[in-house]
Amino acid sequence: MVKTLALLALCATVAVANPIVLVKADLINNSGKTYQLQVDTDNRSCICLKNTQTAKILNRDAADMKLFSTSDCTGNFSQLGKGKTQINAQWVNSVSMGKSGVPSIGPYGCPNYFNR
Ligand SMILES: *[C@@H]1O[C@H](CO)[C@@H](O)[C@H](O)[C@H]1NC(C)=O
Ligand SMILES: *[C@@H]1O[C@H](CO)[C@@H](O)[C@H](O)[C@H]1NC(C)=O
Ligand SMILES: *[C@@H]1O[C@H](CO)[C@@H](O)[C@H](O)[C@H]1NC(C)=O
DSSP, X not given: OHHHHXXXXXXXXXXXXXXXXXXXXXXXXXXXXXXXXXXXXXXXXEEXXXXXXXXXXXXXXXXXXXXXXXXXXXXXXXXOOTTOEESSGGGOOEEEEEXXXXXXXXXXXXXXXXXX
């Protein structure tokens, strides 16, 4: 019975036509805790960090990532390259990441990502 279910789950996974590929960035707070942001690689997402304390931000594999002091990915930004870490990132109130050259989607709310 357990084996049948496992096999079904496997088939369901294989059947997905266009799997969503995620790109990731890590948020590290003053206590050294990490929260990982994940967004669809085919889109650019704006993520509001107004209520999330960030000491460091690490762009793991996003082709393009921008850091903003505004909370809605508008105005001046600082580019964060793939594999690069921004230290002293307390000033960052939003980030946009994913595909380059397309408008960003969101943000959808401003949660504290370390308190969910
Ligand atoms: C860091 O995140 C942890 C949860 O992962 C939380 O308990 C702690 O209060 C946070 N620290 C700061 C300074 O935000
Ligand atoms: C990503 O963008 C494509 C079109 O460019 C859209 O069809 C898709 O729904 C978007 N995905 C998300 C998670 O918004
Ligand atoms: C962006 O930066 C320029 C030069 O530093 C500054 O003059 C301008 O006021 C800034 N714009 C915003 C929206 O912060």
